Amino acid sequence: MSFRRGVVRQSKFRHVFAQAWKAEHCLDDVRVTRVTWEGPLCAANPKFIAVIVEAGGGGAFLVLPLTKSGRVDQSTPTVCGHAAPVLDIQWCPHDDNVIASASEDCTVKIWQIPDGGLTAPMTEAAVNLEGHSKRVGIVAWHPTALNILLTAGCDNVLCVWDVGTSELVYQLSDAHPDLIYSVSWNREGSVICTTCKDKALRVIDPRRGTVLKVREKAHEGTRPMRAVFLADGKILTTGFSRMSERQLALWDTKDLSEPIAVQEMDTSNGVLLPFYDPDTNMVYLCGKGDCTIRYFEVTDESPYVHFLSLYSSKEPQRGAGFLSKRGVDVNKCEIARFYKLHERKVEPISMTVPRKSDLFQGDLYPDTAGLEPSLLAEDWIAGQDAPPLLVSLSGGYTAPPSKSNTLRGRPKLLPQTNSTTASTASSAAASREMESEAMEQVQVGRETEGGMERVRKEDDQLSDILTEIRALRALVLAQGHRIDVLERQVARIEDGEV
Numbered sequence: 001m002s003f004r005r006g007v008v009r010q011s012k013f014r015h016v017f018a019q020a021w022k023a024e025h026c027l028d029d030v031r032v033t034r035v036t037w038e039g040p041l042c043a044a045n046p047k048f049i050a051v052i053v054e055a056g057g058g059g060a061f062l063v064l065p066l067t068k069s070g071r072v073d074q075s076t077p078t079v080c081g082h083a084a085p086v087l088d089i090q091w092c093p094h095d096d097n098v099i100a101s102a103s104e105d106c107t108v109k110i111w112q113i114p115d116g117g118l119t120a121p122m123t124e125a126a127v128n129l130e131g132h133s134k135r136v137g138i139v140a141w142h143p144t145a146l147n148i149l150l151t152a153g154c155d156n157v158l159c160v161w162d163v164g165t166s167e168l169v170y171q172l173s174d175a176h177p178d179l180i181y182s183v184s185w186n187r188e189g190s191v192i193c194t195t196c197k198d199k200a201l202r203v204i205d206p207r208r209g210t211v212l213k214v215r216e217k218a219h220e221g222t223r224p225m226r227a228v229f230l231a232d233g234k235i236l237t238t239g240f241s242r243m244s245e246r247q248l249a250l251w252d253t254k255d256l257s258e259p260i261a262v263q264e265m266d267t268s269n270g271v272l273l274p275f276y277d278p279d280t281n282m283v284y285l286c287g288k289g290d291c292t293i294r295y296f297e298v299t300d301e302s303p304y305v306h307f308l309s310l311y312s313s314k315e316p317q318r319g320a321g322f323l324s325k326r327g328v329d330v331n332k333c334e335i336a337r338f339y340k341l342h343e344r345k346v347e348p349i350s351m352t353v354p355r356k357s358d359l360f361q362g363d364l365y366p367d368t369a370g371l372e373p374s375l376l377a378e379d380w381i382a383g384q385d386a387p388p389l390l391v392s393l394s395g396g397y398t399a400p401p402s403k404s405n406t407l408r409g410r411p412k413l414l415p416q417t418n419s420t421t422a423s424t425a426s427s428a429a430a431s432r433e434m435e436s437e438a439m440e441q442v443q444v445g446r447e448t449e450g451g452m453e454r455v456r457k458e459d460d461q462l463s464d465i466l467t468e469i470r471a472l473r474a475l476v477l478a479q480g481h482r483i484d485v486l487e488r489q490v491a492r493i494e495d496g497e498v
């Protein structure tokens with residue numbers, strides 16, 4: 001027995017098993033899109049599931065309540081505001097009613113889904129983002145800052161948007177020489193990692209617009225790669241070897257010269273999509289066209305990436321949606337849930353840890369990221385970083401009602417003048433004057449009109465005005481800093497230092 005204890009690795013996730021839901025709990029007659037794009041094509045949160053579907057003209061995706069099951073009628077309303085097929089969708093991590101979509105029509109749109117789902121086709125987006133010159137294939141919300149969205153297009157450009165103001169905050173047009181395959185934020189949202197058609201893995205600071213680390217030929221094969229940041233700062237990649245074998249590799253961002261671990265799996269040609277759970281440190285690999293889902297646990301012990309098990313079925317998957325931890329059933333020890341896309345069906349698959357007790361299993365459910373953002377958009381733009389705010393899943397999680405003010409905009413920046421310092425100082429002074437004038441106006445109104453109700457309304461108005469002024473001030477300072485950096489870079493180029 002002592003020998004066995006020394007050989008067998010101890011882990012509470014060693015016996016995780018996957019189980020598909022019964023047919024009556026699946027979604028039937030869903031015409032999943034046939035677009036040739038290596039994305040998941042599905043997104044799920046505790047309220048809704050969204051699936052990109054076939055559309056007669058333009059692009060559309062279906063949004064249904066998570067509790068919906070059975071046949072989906074062909075007359076069910078869709079989100080159909082794009083002029084070309086939709087390529088990627090992702091729910092906002094800070095509002096379960098907000099979803100972003102990217103399309104071949106070169107635009108990104110933000111949609112506000114009403115509680116209960118759609119009652120009529122939705123054609124008008126809450127926010128339209130236009131800045132790419134070719135089709136847009138990737139959207140990625142910032143994990144901790146409200147309303148910050150990153151997009152990547154086939155023009156090899158990365159764009160960072162402030163959705164609240166519809167502004168293009170940062171644009172990285174020279175970081176990638178070829179098509180961008182994947183983008184992933186780290187846990188605090190300070191840097192991103194990307195994979196590209198040139199086979200390179202890059203770590204990028206989007207605010208400074210600089211490539212911090214590059215690993216050439218992270219995988220030797222020519223098929224697409226994927227990369228995802230782990231909670232401890234390491235990067236996990238999937239790709240192909242020179243002999244077209246599918247690979248999984250783990251990298252330390254401090255030194256990308258050699259991977260910490262590499263595992264070769266099989267010779268299938270389907271791209272492996274990694275889905276990472278930071279709470280359990282487990283990685284699930286779904287290959288498009290595969291009939292299997294592999295899952296691994298990442299630890300600090302060699303060989304670092306431990307294969308746990310394999311879920312296999314008869315039908316290949318067109319894509320898969322990964323439900324956020326807030327939506328799982330803690331009473332059944334469910335630690336993850338996939339929504340597997342068939343040709344005309346969506347099938348839920350639960351990942352469960354077998355436990356005899358019916359009590360809440362705290363070791364399986366550490367506090368997880370909640371809806372509340374750690375930062376506002378202007379805080380992140382000004383250079384701040386923060387880890388996600390955590391919530392407990394004890395007793396289950398109840399999704400709150402829709403936040404109507406999530407996408408409410410703030411004043412847009414005025415055009416910058418040639419003198420960065422002068423414009424920043426004058427804008428800051430102007431904002432202080434606006435703040436004092438607003439306070440004076442409200443004070444005069446109180447003295448003349450009176451009444452408790454009016455005072456309360458004026459306090460709310462004053463609070464909104466001051467918030468907008470502070471946001472404007474932060475944005476002006478951030479843009480001034482950005483222009484200073486660019487001017488220094490231009491000066492270095494002119495002096496021949498670069």
